[in-house]
Amino acid sequence: MKQYDFLVVGAGIFGITAAVELQKRGYQVGVLNPDSIPHPMAASTDISKVIRMEYGADLEYMAMADAAIDGWHGWNDFFQDKLYHETGFLMLCKQNASNDPESFEGASSSNLIRRGHQPERLSKKDLELRFPAFASGPYTDAIFNSRAGFAESGRVVQRLAAYAVQLGVEIWQYQSVLLFEKNKGRVVAVQTREGQRFAAGEILLCAGAYTPNLLPELKPILRATGHPVFHLRPSRPELFQFPQFSVFTSDISHTGWYGFPLHPTENVVKIANHGIGIELDPERDERVVTAGDIANLRAFLEEHIPTLANDPVVFTRRCLYSDTRDGHFWIDRHPELKNLVVAAGGSGHGFKMAPVLGAMIADVATGGKHKWSDRYRWRQFDANTRQLEEARFKAE
Ligand SMILES: Cc1cc2nc3c(=O)[nH]c(=O)nc-3n(C[C@H](O)[C@H](O)[C@H](O)COP(=O)(O)OP(=O)(O)OC[C@H]3O[C@@H](n4cnc5c(N)ncnc54)[C@H](O)[C@@H]3O)c2cc1C
Numbered sequence: 001m002k003q004y005d006f007l008v009v010g011a012g013i014f015g016i017t018a019a020v021e022l023q024k025r026g027y028q029v030g031v032l033n034p035d036s037i038p039h040p041m042a043a044s045t046d047i048s049k050v051i052r053m054e055y056g057a058d059l060e061y062m063a064m065a066d067a068a069i070d071g072w073h074g075w076n077d078f079f080q081d082k083l084y085h086e087t088g089f090l091m092l093c094k095q096n097a098s099n100d101p102e103s104f105e106g107a108s109s110s111n112l113i114r115r116g117h118q119p120e121r122l123s124k125k126d127l128e129l130r131f132p133a134f135a136s137g138p139y140t141d142a143i144f145n146s147r148a149g150f151a152e153s154g155r156v157v158q159r160l161a162a163y164a165v166q167l168g169v170e171i172w173q174y175q176s177v178l179l180f181e182k183n184k185g186r187v188v189a190v191q192t193r194e195g196q197r198f199a200a201g202e203i204l205l206c207a208g209a210y211t212p213n214l215l216p217e218l219k220p221i222l223r224a225t226g227h228p229v230f231h232l233r234p235s236r237p238e239l240f241q242f243p244q245f246s247v248f249t250s251d252i253s254h255t256g257w258y259g260f261p262l263h264p265t266e267n268v269v270k271i272a273n274h275g276i277g278i279e280l281d282p283e284r285d286e287r288v289v290t291a292g293d294i295a296n297l298r299a300f301l302e303e304h305i306p307t308l309a310n311d312p313v314v315f316t317r318r319c320l321y322s323d324t325r326d327g328h329f330w331i332d333r334h335p336e337l338k339n340l341v342v343a344a345g346g347s348g349h350g351f352k353m354a355p356v357l358g359a360m361i362a363d364v365a366t367g368g369k370h371k372w373s374d375r376y377r378w379r380q381f382d383a384n385t386r387q388l389e390e391a392r393f394k395a396e
Contacts, residue, residue, distance in 0.1 A: 004030040004170070006365065007190060007200035009177050009214070011037045012044040013153070013351055014343045015206030016160045017358030018365065022204075023167045025362060030198060031169060032190070034176035038157040041282075043208050043319055045157065046229070048150040048260050048270055049351040050247050052089045053117070054108035056390030062111055064353055064372055069147060071355020075156075079163075083156050087242040087261050089148035090122075090131065092304075093141040094251045097121075104253040104390045109143050119145040131246070133239040133307050139251075150247050150260055153351055172198075177207070177214060186339050203340045204365055209282045209320035211344040215334075221381060222330060222345055225277030225323045226285075228293040231268040231315040232308055239307055240269050249391065250304050256393030257300050268314060271297060274348055275393040282320055289316035321348040324381075327389035331364050331376035341365045345376070349389055 006022050008015045011033035023029045038045040051072060055061035072084035091097075097106040112119045122142040127134060130144075165171055175196060180203070181189040189199045207214055209224035234240050240262040250257040256275030263270065273296075280287065294313060301309040322344045324330055330345030343361045350357070356372070363370040387394050 001189065001197045001199055002030060002170075004028050004198070004200040006030070006202050006204055007032065007198055008204045008206060009190065010206040010208060010210070011039070011157070011161060011171065012042045012206060012208050013157060013354050014208070014346065014357060014361065015204070016157055016164060017354055018204055018206065018343060018361035019169050020160055020164045020167065021358035021362040022365065023164065023169045025366070029164075029169045030200065031164070031171045032175040032177055032192065032198065033171070033173055036173055037161045037171065038154045042157075043321065043346065044351060045154045046319065047152060047154065047231075047263050047266050047268075049153040050089070050148075050258065050260075051084060051151055051352040052148045052247070053112065053115075054089060054091065054104070054145065054148070054391070055111075056104045056253075057102070057107040057111070058388075058390060059111055060372060060375070062108075062115060064356055066115065068353050068355045072151060075159075075355060079159050081155075081159065083159060084151045085149045085242070085264065086147070087149040088144055088146045088246040090246045090248040091143045091252075092134065092139045092248060092250045093143070094138060094254070096141045097143060105141070105143055107390070112145055117145060117147060119143050131244065133245055133305055134248075135304055135306055138303060144246070148247065151351065151354070156354065180214070180337075180340070182337065185336055187337055201339060202365060204343060204361070205340065206343045206361075208344055208346065209322045211322060211342065213281075213283055215342065218330075218342070221324060223323045224280050224282045224320045226280045226287055226318040226320055227273060227275065227277045227348065228289045228297075229270065229272045229317045229319055230289070230294075230297050230313050231266070231270050232311045233267070233314045234262065234269050234308055234311050236307055237262050237267065250300070252391050253393060255300070257304070269308060271301075273393070274391060276395055277321060277323070278318075280318075280320065287318040287320070289318050321346065323347050325385045325387070326381065327387045327392065329376040330378075331361055331373055332378040333364065335378055347389060348392065
């Protein structure tokens, strides 16, 4: 039976950043993941994910994302590969953000300024001139922050997995964990569906939306929720190329709508919705985008991006969040199983933090703390627990 210091279950962004960091710290790390890496059904596997500092009144997430953006630049240099595209982040507001300081946009803008950044306020005229694809009619205000953009998430996981192997991590693809063998409060071995057994001093469970399927005691805490993603082939691609277009949110805390500029290699415009989602079982339930979802998309485009409203949808996907009830990540040691650590709960906003995630998870996994890890500790929820991530459309 293969023995490691750390065995990481799941090679999405949580697992692979932790594996790299732990191997760099001198531990022998093994990683198990079903099929190939990046796994096609993993949340981390996509053409793009938003990288933003804008978190409304939440200064801790803003500080984390600010540090992460330095990390993204570092990875672009280190890998000599443009994984992160700094196209900026445009918040389109139905209300005037300065009259609404507690709104996601108003609070984000004032906190950016507080942290020394210089977001720009755009008038309707500015919006029409700089971002002509948008209908300016619905908006009274717009805020553009140039220190933000998107990362090619699937390629990031691929790069990090190759780097992990270079460092000496043993990655086992096509190994899907079936169960943990437990004895006297410890996980003594891990069994896979493929009939293999693995052991380690410490087990790190990073299975995203599948995590509660391996650890049922987390079912009341971590839910898998499915969210629609659409790729459109624009008939006028020039209108969606940066700097004519950037990552944007459209009154997101009240609608959920956000999107990306023309993808540099896929030549599509991705639009998605950061809302409630549909609760699903990752193993059993189908993940489909319905005709109703497409109709909602078309209605949004007709009003807000008319130049894209009749263009073909060339790909759809319902992707799963590993959703905690309060929207904060879940990174902590298991209270009973002494050598098991859980790192999951990305709740639809974890990918951007990749450059700081590895160190945070490794600190917790080696028995320490990280300056930002406290609020991801093992915690209780009750009937009053609310989703706290301010960009998220909660339909309350
Ligand atoms: C539609 C959508 C849009 C998003 N947009 C953004 C965004 O714009 N910006 C942002 O910051 N975040 C975004 N997120 C959130 C972000 O993608 C996630 O927080 C992050 O990718 C979660 O990473 P993970 O490693 O926890 O999970 P995954 O990436 O899901 O990785 C889990 C891994 O575990 C493996 N696994 C599962 N079961 C087993 C098993 N039994 N044995 C071994 N391995 C197993 C899976 O194959 C997979 O590789 C979005 C998420 C979704 C779904």
